[in-house]
Amino acid sequence: MNGLGSALSELAALRARLDAAPGPETDIMVCPPATLLTRARETLEGSPIMLGAQDCHPLPSGAHTGDLSAEMLADAGATAVIVGHSERRIDHGESDTLVHAKALAAYRAGLMAIICIGETESHYRDGKTLDILRSQVEGSVPEARAREYGHRLAVWAIGSGLTPTPAEVAQVHGLIRSVLGQMLGDSEAGAMRLLYGGSVKPANAAELLFVPDVNGALVGGASLKAADFYEILSVYAETRC
Template structure:
């Protein structure tokens, strides 16, 4: 399967940051990496303008969150349909920062994924354990619970991507070993097989996220059952993000 490298800008980026998107577009035009699908998820304030910058390129546009409903009296929220209207083709749901900062339970993540499907968007469903859960040996139990609660029955390889981000690795500079990542991603694939069937599980892309950067991308992205990356801080700079994407140039990841 073709790997996906998605950049999550989080709550970063003003209008001037779009110059980095333009620089990334130029780099990829000069030296394409057809082995990988590329996506950038800027804050909602930049979506419409980012669509203009990326028009005609192969870089896809994603969003960072959505409300479960189509419309209504929900001040400050954005529906999946609004994101699609602004140019997004995918939306991140269930990121640990939403789960922790806003107390979002698995049931809400599930509802947001269904909203993404309703609007024709791909749902990038995030799961991951905290440092305390990791330390206490609860990683696999936590991930199983999150998958069972967050992934809708309607999830398919064509409309869903799973992103594993150990919370203790996000922005910390710490990363699991390749062997640890392989164990966890293999486990995730197995749980998805139970939930969705072997065919859908086998075809669904599983991303790794958590302090992915140019220095460690090659060792992390070619781990078995890793089909791309959800990149945080390193996606804010075109040169760093391109360096991560470029690891696939030698032949890509099946």
């Protein structure tokens, strides 16, 4: 819940930096609040930066005042939508069943589903992280549709609010890859991109993005400033060269 119209200047600044020094090929996406989607599309027109949304309703239309369908987001210019973000799960009590339905809605509208999973701090303290994440992957990822639309699917592993060690990230991402393999087959699971999200910033991006089975990052607060986001992108490009 950040960003007014004035924040589009940061998006324009990011585009200008990438136009001046695009560097190695890297997929880049920004997911502004829905109020900025149409204007962000205009700002990014002709650039390699993709546009995503932060949430959607499971149904395509209906009497659900205040909600936005995946089709509405696509119409506004989004090509992807985040579902199951930890703040949605915690603040709004969203279940795996609801996240599963939202992911299906994304596929229905032709959007990439960025399916988020993550334990709470209490789960982490109690040593339940791996059990919770296994259950969330199994409950949130639409198995049948993921087989058909695997190229549109990414899974984000976010921690407990604490920044984990690279070893912990490797353990969690290895588990996710394994569970997806059991659900979809090793080939489909291997092709999926697993994104790490959780306090990614310029200072720690290199060590987190170099971890096995980490195929990118879902950046939070550091994405609000073009300079910080570009620095993370630069680190990512360097670690993958």
